[in-house]
Amino acid sequence: xxxxxxxxxxxxxxxxxxxxxxxxxxxxxxxxxxxxxxxxxxxxxxxxxxxxxxxxxxxxxxxxxxxxxxxxxxxxxxxxxxxxxxxxxxxxxxxxxxxxxxxxxxxxxxxxxxxxxxxxxxxxxxxxxxxxxxxxxxxxxxxxxxxxxxxxxxxxxxxxxxxxxxxxxxxxxxxxxxxxxxxxxxxxxxxxxxxxxxxxxxxx
Numbered sequence: 568x569x570x571x572x573x574x575x576x577x578x579x580x581x582x583x584x585x586x587x588x589x590x591x592x593x594x595x596x597x598x599x600x601x602x603x604x605x606x607x608x609x610x611x612x613x614x615x616x617x618x619x620x621x622x623x624x625x626x627x628x629x630x631x632x633x634x635x636x637x638x639x640x641x642x643x644x645x646x647x648x649x650x651x652x653x654x655x656x657x658x659x660x661x662x663x664x665x666x667x668x669x670x671x672x673x674x675x676x677x678x679x680x681x682x683x684x685x686x687x688x689x690x691x692x693x694x695x696x697x698x699x700x701x702x703x704x705x706x707x708x709x710x711x712x713x714x715x716x717x718x719x720x721x722x723x724x725x726x727x728x729x730x731x732x733x734x735x736x737x738x739x740x741x742x743x744x745x746x747x748x749x750x751x752x753x754x755x756x757x758x759x760x761x762x763x764x765x766x767x768x769x770x771x
Contacts, residue, residue, distance in 0.1 A: 590728045592745060596705060596738035597752035600770075605750065606700050606732045607635045613730065614642055614652045618697035622657045623687055625680060626703035626735070633771050653697070660686075677712035684713050694727040705735030708742065715739045 581589075593609070595602035610620050622639060636657050643655030660683025684707070690696060707713045719741055722731060733742065743749050765771065 588728065590725070591730050591747045592722055593730075593732040593748040593750070594705075594738050594743055594746040595732065595734045595750045595752065596736060596743070597750075598736055599752035599754040600757070601752050602734040602736075602750075603635070603700075603702050606702065606734050607639070609732055610639070610698055610700050613698035614639075614646075614655065616653070618653045619695070620653055620655045620698050620700070621687075621690060621696035622655070622700045622702065623683060623704070624657075624659045624702045625683060626706050634768075656696070658683075658686075660684075677707070677710075680707035680712040684718070688721050691721060691725045691729060694729060697729060699729065699731045701731065701733045703735045704733045705738045705742070708739050709735075709737040715741050718742065719745045 593606075595605050610622070614620055620639065620643075622636075639655050639657055642652055643657075646652045646654050660680065687699070687701065691699075708715045708718065723745060725731075733746075738749075759765075
């Protein structure tokens with residue numbers, strides 16, 4: 568897209584303004600780091616527009632305090648006190664089924680994931696938020712805990728102008744096909760290749 572202009576304009580009956588303002592579904596997938604980081608960068612832009620932000624984390628432990636959470640909670644408080652930006656909600660969908668598996672069967676974890684998705688579906692139907700981050704949501708889809716076809720249908724039929732970005736490895740083909748914007752993070756180099764562990768300010 569040279570100079571930000573599309574190479575082809577579809578004959579879809581929409582005006583330039585309508586096409587420019589349609590709700591988007593974005594997917595950030597691939598094996599490399601940066602998927603969530605990019606999604607939260609988009610959420611920052613959305614907050615600056617005064618949009619309501621809803622963040623739903625599906626894999627990171629409920630006890631894991633990530634830097635983005637602290638920052639967005641502060642932005643939410645700033646909105647409440649000054650009216651600047653937009654409101655922010657941050658939810659951890661299902662404590663106990665993170666990277667380090669806690670007690671509970673796979674069915675317990677799957678039930679938590681389905682409950683989280685049911686809440687997001689309710690919010691989409693109510694047009695609760697303008698911008699949704701479904702962080703690490705590809706995992707319960709990949710594991711078969713949540714039906715991908717149901718997710719795609721709900722996102723396709725969502726009302727209003729609600730933008731959604733989904734992150735995580737192994738995004739199902741059906742989700743990628745339905746998305747408007749897909750980014751695949753490919754590793755070229757990583758500090759862990761040289762034996763370095765994660766560090767403050769970079770990984771959290």
